[in-house]
Amino acid sequence: MQATQSLPDAAKDTIRRQFDRAESDAPIVLWWDDGNYLEDIIEQACSDLGVHLKVAEETPLELRANPVDDEQVWYVPHVKDPEDKEGDYDWFRDVEHTGSEVELSIEDLTVRVFGSEQLQAWELKNATQTEDPVKRREVARILHDKLTGVQLPTLEQLRTQIVTGGYTDPVAFVLENGWGDIDDEPGTVDQMKDLLTGEGVDAVANEADPAGIVIATRRWAVAEWLIHAGADADAFPPEFRAETAGAHDLPELKSVLNNTASPGIIADRYLGETVWTEVVGDVEDPWELSDCIVDAALEHRLWDEWHASFEAGDYETCLARATDRYEALRGSEGFHGEYRGAYGPDSPWTKTWEQAAEVARLAHRLDTWDDQTTDDVVALYADEDEGTWQIDNAVLKLVVSGEPETKLSGDHPATETLADLRMQLQSEYVDYLEDLGDLVTENVEAGAPFVDENHAYQFFTKESTGLESGQSVALFVIDALRLDLARQLADELREYVATLPADAPEFAVDESVWLGTLPSETEFGKAALTPGEVSMFDISLVDGDLQPLRNNRHVTTNRRNSLLKSDGWTVTREEDDGWQSTRVAYFKNDLDNIGEKELSDLEEMLSRRVETLAEFIGEKLQQGEWDQAYILTDHGFVLLPHHVTPEKISRPDASTDSGRRWVAGEDVDEDTPGVLLDSSARLGYLDANVSVLTSPLKRFSKQGMGDARFYHGGLLPQEFVLDFISITQG
Numbered sequence: 001m002q003a004t005q006s007l008p009d010a011a012k013d014t015i016r017r018q019f020d021r022a023e024s025d026a027p028i029v030l031w032w033d034d035g036n037y038l039e040d041i042i043e044q045a046c047s048d049l050g051v052h053l054k055v056a057e058e059t060p061l062e063l064r065a066n067p068v069d070d071e072q073v074w075y076v077p078h079v080k081d082p083e084d085k086e087g088d089y090d091w092f093r094d095v096e097h098t099g100s101e102v103e104l105s106i107e108d109l110t111v112r113v114f115g116s117e118q119l120q121a122w123e124l125k126n127a128t129q130t131e132d133p134v135k136r137r138e139v140a141r142i143l144h145d146k147l148t149g150v151q152l153p154t155l156e157q158l159r160t161q162i163v164t165g166g167y168t169d170p171v172a173f174v175l176e177n178g179w180g181d182i183d184d185e186p187g188t189v190d191q192m193k194d195l196l197t198g199e200g201v202d203a204v205a206n207e208a209d210p211a212g213i214v215i216a217t218r219r220w221a222v223a224e225w226l227i228h229a230g231a232d233a234d235a236f237p238p239e240f241r242a243e244t245a246g247a248h249d250l251p252e253l254k255s256v257l258n259n260t261a262s263p264g265i266i267a268d269r270y271l272g273e274t275v276w277t278e279v280v281g282d283v284e285d286p287w288e289l290s291d292c293i294v295d296a297a298l299e300h301r302l303w304d305e306w307h308a309s310f311e312a313g314d315y316e317t318c319l320a321r322a323t324d325r326y327e328a329l330r331g332s333e334g335f336h337g338e339y340r341g342a343y344g345p346d347s348p349w350t351k352t353w354e355q356a357a358e359v360a361r362l363a364h365r366l367d368t369w370d371d372q373t374t375d376d377v378v379a380l381y382a383d384e385d386e387g388t389w390q391i392d393n394a395v396l397k398l399v400v401s402g403e404p405e406t407k408l409s410g411d412h413p414a415t416e417t418l419a420d421l422r423m424q425l426q427s428e429y430v431d432y433l434e435d436l437g438d439l440v441t442e443n444v445e446a447g448a449p450f451v452d453e454n455h456a457y458q459f460f461t462k463e464s465t466g467l468e469s470g471q472s473v474a475l476f477v478i479d480a481l482r483l484d485l486a487r488q489l490a491d492e493l494r495e496y497v498a499t500l501p502a503d504a505p506e507f508a509v510d511e512s513v514w515l516g517t518l519p520s521e522t523e524f525g526k527a528a529l530t531p532g533e534v535s536m537f538d539i540s541l542v543d544g545d546l547q548p549l550r551n552n553r554h555v556t557t558n559r560r561n562s563l564l565k566s567d568g569w570t571v572t573r574e575e576d577d578g579w580q581s582t583r584v585a586y587f588k589n590d591l592d593n594i595g596e597k598e599l600s601d602l603e604e605m606l607s608r609r610v611e612t613l614a615e616f617i618g619e620k621l622q623q624g625e626w627d628q629a630y631i632l633t634d635h636g637f638v639l640l641p642h643h644v645t646p647e648k649i650s651r652p653d654a655s656t657d658s659g660r661r662w663v664a665g666e667d668v669d670e671d672t673p674g675v676l677l678d679s680s681a682r683l684g685y686l687d688a689n690v691s692v693l694t695s696p697l698k699r700f701s702k703q704g705m706g707d708a709r710f711y712h713g714g715l716l717p718q719e720f721v722l723d724f725i726s727i728t729q730g
Contacts, residue, residue: 003152004115007144011038011045011109018100019051019071027100029073034105036077037140041109041148046073079103106140113147114155142166160195163188170195172256174217176266179210189213203239222275222294225251229292235279250341253294257331258340267343270294272409287321291328293342296409299349303413306356310421315367318360326353351404352414358401359421362394366428370435377436377443378453381717382483382513388436392718393484395429396639398422399603426641430696433638433716437694440715444675448682454514456722457528457537457685459632471627472582475569476617477529479522480592480712481633485610486723487511489631492614493727500622507621508728513721516635517548517685518677519662519692520720521713522592524548525634527555528685531567540687544656546664575616579624595637595710602639602710621727631725637712638696638719644709648701649673655691660699661714664690673698675715 005013018029031042039055046053052072054063063074080103130136142161146153153161157168165181167173170192173180182188189210196204196217203216224242227233228251233241242251250258253270257263273296280297283289286305289298302325310318329350331342343350369388374380381388405414443449460467467473481489490511497507517528517539524539527548536551548555550563561571569585572578578586594605621629640646652672655663663672665688670676672691677683692715693699699711712719 001114001155003113003147003154003158005113006149006152007038007041007106007109007113007147008044008048010112011041012049014102014104014109014112015045015049015051015073018102021100026069027071030101031073031075032080032101032103033075033077034079034103035136035140037106037144038104038109039075039077041106041144042073042075106143110143110147110158113152138165156195156198159191163191163195169199169252169255171199171201171217171221171252172259174214175221175253175256176260176262178214182210184210200242205239218270219275221251221253222270223279225253225292225294226276226279226289226298229289231279231283231289231292235282236276254341257342263339263343264347267347267349268409271296271299271343271349274300287324290321290325293329293349296411300411300413303417307413307417310360310363313367315360315364319357319364322353322357322360326350326357329353348404348407351401352408352412352418355398355401355404355418356414358394358398359418359425362391362398362425363428365391365394366425366432369432375439375442377440377717378450378513378515378721380439381436382721382723384487384511388432389483389487389717389721391429391432392482392639393488395426395641396484396603396607398425399641400607423643426643430641430644433696433718437696437716440694440717441675444677444681444715447680450515451682454512455528455684456514456516456525456632456634456724458534459514459529459724460531461534463630466628472625473584474620474624474626474629475583475585476629476631477526477585477587478591478613478631478633479526479587479589480595480635480637481631481722482636482718483513483721483723485591485606486631486633486725489610489614489617490723490725492611493618493725496614496618497621504622505729510726510728511723512726514724516633516720516722518683518715518720519546519659519664519690519713520635520715521659521662522589522634526557526560526587529632529634530555530560530563531569532563534684538685538687541656541664541666544665546657546688546690579620582626584626592637595639596708621729627729629727631727633722633724635712635720636718636722637710638714638716640696640709642709644697646697646699646711649698651700651702658700658702659713660702660711661693661719662690663700664688673700 015029015031019027031038033039033042043053049071052068052070053075054068054072055075056062056077063076080101130139139162142165143158146158146161153168160170160173161168163182164170164173164177174192174196182192189208192210193204193207193213196213201217201220203220204213207213207216220240220242223236223240227236227242228249253266257266260266271294275295275297277297280286280289280295280301283301286298286301290302292298302321306318306321306325309321329342329347330345331339333339339345345351345354365388369380369391372380372386379387403419405412405418408415454462490509494509497509517524527550528537530537530550532550537549539546539548541547542549542554550559553559555563564571564585569583570578570581571585571587573587578584591606591609594602594609617629617631651658651663652668654665654667654669654672656665658664662674668676668689668691674691674693677686677690677692692713694715696716
């Protein structure tokens with residue numbers, strides 16, 4: 001039964017009828033309001049009618065002051081004979097000859113908004129009367145809020161809101177709040193049962209107490225969603241067979257998730273508890289119900305089936321199913337970044353299935369990477385779409401995603417299996433690195449590897465046209481930006497420039513593969529990224545030390561800065577200093593520093609640093625006036641799992657200089673551990689015999705150097721295959 005008018009309209013009708021009955025030409029309507037809940041309603045009614053309103057602020061005697069010779073309403077914010085007021089109000093009897101009295105509270109006026117259905121409205125009033133002033137204020141607030149707007153409620157909606165304290169849907173209230181603050185008086189319990197059965201929850205019909213009503217309603221709602229997802233309705237008791245009109249009708253619990261501010265509480269309640277164990281156990285294919293995100297019985301069976309598929313090696317099916325479940329648990333994102341219809345991306349249930357998808361994706365890549373036809377290690381590793389660099393990226397993501405299953409209920413099967421899968425895949429990752437190292441060895445020993453690749457020491461020569469054209473250029477040299485991190489940075493920069501204002505410059509972000517200078521350490525890599533002719537750069541043994549040279553002069557940090565400055569660059573390591581120049585070279589070593597410190601949360605810090613770099617570089621591009629920007633790096637790195645410790649091996653007697661992953665000397669030969677790079681390698685800049693390690697599990701022992709998980713200097717693609725990013729304006 002729909003309300004036929006608002007409270008102000010009902011007040012206007014009441015006042016106009018009283019005026020029409022008055023004997024006086026300047027009638028007065030005296031309105032007594034029990035509780036002072038109608039003052040703004042009467043004020044609006046009088047304004048619409050164009051009649052004068054007087055409000056008694058302290059005492060009704062005030063209404064006699066400043067008489068008005070016209071229609072008017074006197075409003076008194078209490079009952080006619082209040083027990084807590086002194087005085088006799090008989091002096092108002094003369095109003096009977098000039099107008100009339102109205103004694104209507106907000107509850108009484110509510111009855112009038114329902115027109116011909118006033119009898120049922122009186123039942124509503126009688127059912128919600130209370131002596132508790134706090135509860136009465138709440139009832140008055142609900143009536144005022146719901147009966148003053150454009151969208152008027154039904155009597156049943158009002159009744160529900162009064163009983164539940166504001167909810168229009170009694171089922172949603174119980175599903176989210178249980179019994180809440182509803183009193184457990186028999187009359188109220190009966191009202192709530194009537195409201196729920198009126199919404200089709202027949203399961204509560206025989207329940208006599210609030211706890212039983214709550215349990216039955218929640219079981220009914222879980223059954224409804226299972227049936228909506230495709231479960232056989234006949235598998236449930238008759239009183240739990242919720243009817244659904246079609247795929248576009250939402251289960252009640254999904255509707256609750258569309259509107260709740262507490263999805264985590266609902267997740268704990270409806271995914272942390274088993275409800276219909278036998279029904280779910282009899283379902284032939286539980287994945288047909290994967291859109292249903294309630295009932296731990298279903299959740300547990302889905303995980304067990306997924307894990308069985310993983311153990312059978314069906315990784316593609318595992319990836320598809322985990323992705324589907326993750327998306328169902330996450331829900332859909334709204335315009336303001338909120339998630340509706342599910343538990344959102346931060347729920348441990350959502351994160352667990354997100355990690356399950358990452359586990360399946362990584363397992364598939366580790367299982368199939370060597371199926372590619374190419375033996376070219378650079379192409380195999382760096383291919384944008386199919387390259388094995390994505391294995392590094394997946395391992396990093398896996399570690400960063402943490403241990404989401406530890407926040408689930410203890411009986412969730414993921415708490416027993418997911419940690420083992422993470423450990424298993426990280427062990428397989430080390431095997432992959434060793435196999436990749438063997439492939440690098442084969443490439444080098446086949447003769448003249450990497451001849452047709454871009455080499456970092458050639459950068460300033462190959463880019464000379466743009467660099468020397470008078471354009472403004474920003475150069476970002478980021479230490480240890482491994483290829484997968486560089487590609488993540490490029491993607492985030494594309495997202496950043498895509499959100500710039502319409503009047504901001506347009507930027508194109510492009511990437512290209514370059515090879516870092518071998519040995520892949522900072523001293524050599526940074527020296528290579530320095531202006532100068534290609535033919536004048538080499539790496540040679542000088543008095544037993546392997547040194548990078550320009551024009552036969554050792555390129556130290558100071559020398560590199562001098563060469564850059566002489567070529568017109570402003571060199572800076574600060575985020576706020578030196579950026580006024582039109583040719584800026586920014587150097588940052590924090591990625592390398594993070595790795596060298598062997599921090600316990602290394603993966604997380606690396607990932608976050610890429611995010612902050614994208615924001616920093618994006619802001620500089622937006623604020624500056626550069627025509628071109630480049631993001632370069634000197635080397636990548638190997639990052640071993642936590643449980644793996646590399647073997648320290650002794651430097652051979654023939655070496656004269658060494659790092660973590662290389663040795664150099666006049667007498668270094670094929671018998672030296674690692675892969676020999678000599679004149680036959682035809683690298684174009686290496687004028688010494690250098691043996692470089694390809695095994696990820698070996699390091700040369702050197703004083704002052706620990707056994708960190710993070711290191712570089714060797715000949716794995718992760719260490720020397722790089723991604724350079726160019727950003728062009730216009």
